[in-house]
Amino acid sequence: MSSLLKDVNLLGDNIPWLHDFRQQGRLVFADKGIPNAKVEAWKYTKPNMFLNSDFAWVNSENKTGYKPELPFDCYKICFVNGIFAPELSDFPPETEIMPLIEAIMLHPEVRERIGKLANSEQHNFAALNAAYLNEGIYIHIAEGVKINKPVCLICHTESGGILLMNNLRNLIVLEKNAQAEIIEYYNYSGEQKSCYFNNIVNEIYLGEQAKLEHYKVQDEAFKAIHLAINSIEVKKSASYKSFCLQKGADLARNESLINLEESCAQAEVNAVYAMNGWATLDITTDIRHLAAETFSQQLVKGVVGGQAKGIFQGKIHIAPNAVKTKGYQQHRALLLSDEAEVDVKPELEIFADDVQCTHGSACGQLDAEQLFYMKSRGLDEDIAKKMLIDAYLQEVIAKVDDEKVIDWIKLVLKLPEEN
Amino acid sequence: MTTPLLEIEDLYGGVAGKEIIKGFNLTINEGEVHAIMGPNGAGKSTLSNILCGKPEYYVSSGKITFKGKDLLKMSVEERAREGLFLSMQKPVEIPGVSITPFLKHALNSIRTYRGEKEMDTVEFVKLLREEGRKLNLGSDMLKRSINVGFSGGEAKRLETLQMAILRPDLAILDEADSGVDIDAMRIIGEGVNACRTDKTGLLVITHYQRLLNYIVPDYVHVYAGGKIVKTGNKDLAEELERTGYSEFVKEQA
Ligand SMILES: Nc1ncnc2c1ncn2[C@@H]1O[C@H](COP(=O)(O)OP(=O)(O)OP(=O)(O)O)[C@@H](O)[C@H]1O
Ligand SMILES: [Mg+2]
Numbered sequence: 266m267s268s269l270l271k272d273v274n275l276l277g278d279n280i281p282w283l284h285d286f287r288q289q290g291r292l293v294f295a296d297k298g299i300p301n302a303k304v305e306a307w308k309y310t311k312p313n314m315f316l317n318s319d320f321a322w323v324n325s326e327n328k329t330g331y332k333p334e335l336p337f338d339c340y341k342i343c344f345v346n347g348i349f350a351p352e353l354s355d356f357p358p359e360t361e362i363m364p365l366i367e368a369i370m371l372h373p374e375v376r377e378r379i380g381k382l383a384n385s386e387q388h389n390f391a392a393l394n395a396a397y398l399n400e401g402i403y404i405h406i407a408e409g410v411k412i413n414k415p416v417c418l419i420c421h422t423e424s425g426g427i428l429l430m431n432n433l434r435n436l437i438v439l440e441k442n443a444q445a446e447i448i449e450y451y452n453y454s455g456e457q458k459s460c461y462f463n464n465i466v467n468e469i470y471l472g473e474q475a476k477l478e479h480y481k482v483q484d485e486a487f488k489a490i491h492l493a494i495n496s497i498e499v500k501k502s503a504s505y506k507s508f509c510l511q512k513g514a515d516l517a518r519n520e521s522l523i524n525l526e527e528s529c530a531q532a533e534v535n536a537v538y539a540m541n542g543w544a545t546l547d548i549t550t551d552i553r554h555l556a557a558e559t560f561s562q563q564l565v566k567g568v569v570g571g572q573a574k575g576i577f578q579g580k581i582h583i584a585p586n587a588v589k590t591k592g593y594q595q596h597r598a599l600l601l602s603d604e605a606e607v608d609v610k611p612e613l614e615i616f617a618d619d620v621q622c623t624h625g626s627a628c629g630q631l632d633a634e635q636l637f638y639m640k641s642r643g644l645d646e647d648i649a650k651k652m653l654i655d656a657y658l659q660e661v662i663a664k665v666d667d668e669k670v671i672d673w674i675k676l677v678l679k680l681p682e683e684n
Numbered sequence: 685m686t687t688p689l690l691e692i693e694d695l696y697g698g699v700a701g702k703e704i705i706k707g708f709n710l711t712i713n714e715g716e717v718h719a720i721m722g723p724n725g726a727g728k729s730t731l732s733n734i735l736c737g738k739p740e741y742y743v744s745s746g747k748i749t750f751k752g753k754d755l756l757k758m759s760v761e762e763r764a765r766e767g768l769f770l771s772m773q774k775p776v777e778i779p780g781v782s783i784t785p786f787l788k789h790a791l792n793s794i795r796t797y798r799g800e801k802e803m804d805t806v807e808f809v810k811l812l813r814e815e816g817r818k819l820n821l822g823s824d825m826l827k828r829s830i831n832v833g834f835s836g837g838e839a840k841r842l843e844t845l846q847m848a849i850l851r852p853d854l855a856i857l858d859e860a861d862s863g864v865d866i867d868a869m870r871i872i873g874e875g876v877n878a879c880r881t882d883k884t885g886l887l888v889i890t891h892y893q894r895l896l897n898y899i900v901p902d903y904v905h906v907y908a909g910g911k912i913v914k915t916g917n918k919d920l921a922e923e924l925e926r927t928g929y930s931e932f933v934k935e936q937a
Contacts, residue, residue, distance in 0.1 A: 633739060634776045638830075641736050641772075642790040642846060643764035643797070652789070656780025656829075 267298045268319055269430065275399045277366055282376050283398065290395025293385045300389055309576040309608040310547045315490055315516040320430035320462045322397055324348065329423045331454065336676065337669035339415040339448065342402055346422055347431025347463075349400055353419075357412050361405040365436055368403035375403060378436060382468040382496030382522070390492050394432045394466045401434035401466075406443040408472070415446040415480075415667065422453040422461050422485070429461040436468050439475035439503075446667060449481040451491060458488045460515070465493040471503040473527075479507040480670055483517060484677050487542055491517040501527035501556075508665045509536040510674050513544025513573060520549040525559035525587075534563040535664045539654075539678055540573035547576040550594075554587040554620075563594040566661050568654050570601035579624065580612040587617045594624040599631060599657055601650075651679075686713040688749070689854050689885040690735075695746030696910075697734050703744065704730045706910030712854065714883040719896055719921060721889075722907035723929045728889045729773050731907075732858045736770045737763055751853065764790075765797035767853030771843035771860045773889075778830040783842070784812060786830060787849055794850060815848040819875050820868075836863030844875040854885040861895040873898025893921040908932040 270291060277283045299316050300307040327345040333353055335341070342362075343353035349364050356362045368375045385392035402418060420433065439445060451463060463485070471477055485491055491514050499505050511517055523532045538546050552561045567575045581592040598607040611624045631653050639649035658678070665671050690712040698704035704727035712718050722728055733741045735748065737760040748755040750766060758766065778786075792802040803811070816826055819841045831839050840860055847855050857876065861869050876886070876899055888899055896904075896918060904921045906914040906929070913932050914920070 632776075635778045635781075637736075637738050637760060638772070638776045638778065639781075639786065639790075640760040641738075641764055641770055642787070642850065643761055643793040644786075644790050645761060645793060646759075648789055648793070652781050652786065653778070656778070659780050 267294065269299075269316070269393060270295055270396060271321055273322055273397070275397065277370055280370065282373070283369060286380060287396050287398055290385045290392045290398070293392035294389060294396055297389045297392065306549070306578070309578070309610070310516065310518060310545065312492070312516060312518075315545075316462070318428050318460060320428045322347070322430050322432065323427060327352070329421070331421050331423060333419045333421070335417060335450070336673055337415070339417040342416065342418050344400065344418070344420045344431070344433060346424060346429055347400055347420075347433065349402075357414065357416060359410055360412060361403075361407070363403055365401040365403045365434060366399055368436070375436060378438065378468065378470060379434070382470075382498055382524075383466045383494045388494055390464055391466050391494055394434055394464050397432040398434055400432065401436070403436045404445075404447070405438045406440060406445055408440040409442045411444040412446070415448050415670070417448040417450055419450045419452070420463065422459075422463070422489070423455050424459050424461040425455060426459065430464065431461065432464045434466045434468070437477075438470045439472055439477055441472040442474045443472065444476045446478040446480070448670065451483045451485055453486045453489065455486075457486055459486045460488040461486070462490040463492070465491075467493070467495045469495065469497040469505070471497065471499045471505055473501045473503060475500070475503045477505050478666060479505065480665065480667075481507070481509040481519070482674065482677055483509070483511040483514070483519070485512070485514045485517070487514060487544060489514040493518065494520045494522065496522045497532070498524050498526055499530040499532060502529040504531040504533075506533040506666075507535065508661070509548075510677060511536065511538045511546050511548070512677075513538065513540035513546040515543070516545045518547040518549065521551070523550070523552045523561070525552070525554050525561065526556060528556045529558050529560075530556065531560045533561070533664070534565075535661050536565045537658050537661045537678075538565075538567040538569075538575055539658070540567070540569050540575065541571040542573060543571065544573040545576070546574075547578070549578040551580045552582065552592065554581070554583040554590045554592060556587055558589045559587055560590070561592045564661050564664065565596045566658055567598040567607065568601060568657065569598060569605040569607055572602075572604040574605070575607040576609075577607070577626070578610040578612070580614070581622055581624070582614040583617050583620050583622060585616040588619050590617065590620045590622075592620070592622040596626040598628045599654065600628055601631065688712070689714050689751060690887075691747075691749040693747040695734075695743065695748065697730075697741065697743040697746070698727075699730055699733070699741045704910055705734070708746070708911045710905070710912060712885045712887060714885060716903070717886040717888065717899060717901045719888045719890060719901035719904045720907050721891065721904065721921060721924055723933060726908050727910055728907055729858055732770050732773075732856050732889065735856060736760060736768065761793070764850075765794045769847050769850055769852030769855045771840070771847060771855065771857045773858040773862065775831050775839045775843055777832045779832050781830050783826050783828060783830055784809065787812060787846060790846070791849055812849065815845055818878065819845050819848070820871055821845055837865055837868040840864050840872060841868060841875075844872045848875060848879045851879055853883065854887070856887045856889070858889045859891065860888070861890055861892060869895055870898060893925045896921050906932055
């Protein structure tokens with residue numbers, strides 16, 4: 266049995282549903298364990314090479330003194346070392362929002378939505394996450410409601426030498442016509458080499474014509490491990506739009522599994538990765554067009570230096586009945602050093618006629634002519650490179666609708682100012 | 685008394701394993717304007733690129749001294765900060781990098797190198813607008829990405845604008861007049877003259893005498909077969925326009 270499964274006392278285990286859900290996760294993970302390179306979906310990432318430390322779940326109070334700071338106004342929901350920190354959080358008033366465990370206890374109807382999109386049987390790390398189901402948030406936005414400010418889930422880690430394992434599971438439901446902007450922000454303080462494991466599952470349900478902007482910024486310690494599954498169900502004419510900035514980690518993976526379930530459902534997945542050192546980052550998407558006139562667009566761009574390794578696995582599936590569907594996928598990467606590496610696996614499964622579906626991927630280097638031009642006007646090589654990288658990533662960053670978020674993303678990326 | 689700005693001594697060099705410059709000598713003193721004319725493919729741009737330190741261009745022997753220092757020991761950016769500027773024959777497009785922040789970084793790198801205070805954004809934008817106006821480059825143009833979608837003449841005016849902002853001690857104009865209409869040529873000529881002091885040196889590479897009406901050379905050199913084969917005054921440019929280079933090219937052959 267994997268050392269990641271330890272005997273722990275979790276809240277609410279006397280509730281049969283909760284006990285069974287955790288137990289099932291435990292059994293599946295005990296059986297399947299950490300995928301190795303023989304598992305197709307993980308062949309480039311090899312998580313078994315990274316997850317060999319003795320990570321453990323620790324239930325401790327927040328004693329870190331961390332104060333969440335963001336350069337824009339938002340509702341903050343904070344987790345410190347994997348534990349919800351109510352004293353650092355404020356909830357939007359127009360929304361039903363509470364710790365997931367509380368929702369499970371108080372509102373049994375939410376239970377059927379948990380584990381449905383991110384299924385333990387199919388996803389090893391969703392199973393591990395289920396085994397420890399305890400932390401995370403439930404956000405329910407009622408029909409026609411629009412939240413006036415972004416809701417920011419801040420996950421701060423300050424492990425201080427402990428091999429922490431944080432299993433967070435968020436359930437986000439937007440009813441018909443509801444609208445929201447949700448930001449996930451993963452950060453840390455303390456030593457760069459502090460080692461911890463964030464194992465995140467997001468299950469997101471978008472009702473008819475609902476609109477979600479989902480942004481994520483992952484800026485973690487370089488020895489951290491960050492695995493995330495985002496499973497999204499998109500109903501008729503609803504729209505899911507994401508942007509993800511990842512700076513890698515010892516191992517980071519972000520999976521977006523999107524089901525465009527009803528006609529005219531839309532999904533846009535945009536991502537930027539920027540890595541150095543020995544970081545590894547895997548972006549995996551699986552967009553399933555299951556109804557007519559659905560639309561998806563993916564634009565992923567990366568900049569990889571040092572001995573870092575980027576992985577992009579992008580899949581578009583178009584079901585037989587999904588006629589008049591459009592699916593587009595683009596991946597580009599800049600390799601800044603000889604030892605940087607990018608592996609790409611695009612996959613198209615098209616079972617319908619009368620669809621438009623394209624994909625493309627390219628890896629290149631900074632343009633020597635451009636670099637020479639800039640340096641010949643006196644610019645430092647570093648600044649010239651940064652400006653070229655900024656220009657390269659700008660195309661994706663510009664997809665973010667919220668200008669304040671754009672500024673923040675540039676700040677996290679440490680790109681030079683515009684003027 | 686004359687102070688040498690640039691001294692090139694017995695230079696040999698080239699690109700892509702091909703020796704193009706073969707025994708080139710030239711001294712430019714402070715305040716002097718030198719024009720170089722020569723047939724296509726003779727190696728004029730190769731010389732410019734070697735002077736600026738462009739990576740794939742090599743020097744096999746010879747010496748280049750700029751303001752008393754060994755130019756060949758300096759990086760590309762150091763040469764620029766020391767006061768060398770090249771208005772390029774074919775300026776590259778840089779999508780996504782806007783002119784304004786780029787030039788501000790460039791100017792401030794040079795100022796910092798010289799121990800001067802950095803210019804703030806407000807002051808810089810004002811300066812850029814003023815200089816832009818003189819070169820007929822409006823603030824809409826200055827918001828655009830470097831050279832992206834610029835017409836031939838616009839790109840050459842942008843090169844001249846950069847010279848006006850950076851105020852080099854020695855500027856090499858590699859065909860600042862190619863692809864440029866008659867009015868723009870005057871604007872460029874006047875623009876270049878406006879940023880000259882009595883110490884500024886100019887190396888003007890051109891195929892046509894017309895630009896030299898605005899930027900009047902002290903010397904005109906004929907460059908062929910990798911070196912200077914004839915030197916004269918500004919009348920030589922007019923003569924070349926009538927006779928062409930056949931005399932020199934034959935001599936080389
Ligand atoms: N990067 C390069 N790789 C290979 N050959 C090159 C390169 N740059 C220049 N050359 C060659 O070197 C020779 C000299 O070229 P250069 O551009 O210096 O000529 P030029 O005198 O500036 O000509 P023009 O008047 O047409 O601008 C040409 O034969 C050219 O093809
Ligand atoms: Mg040339």
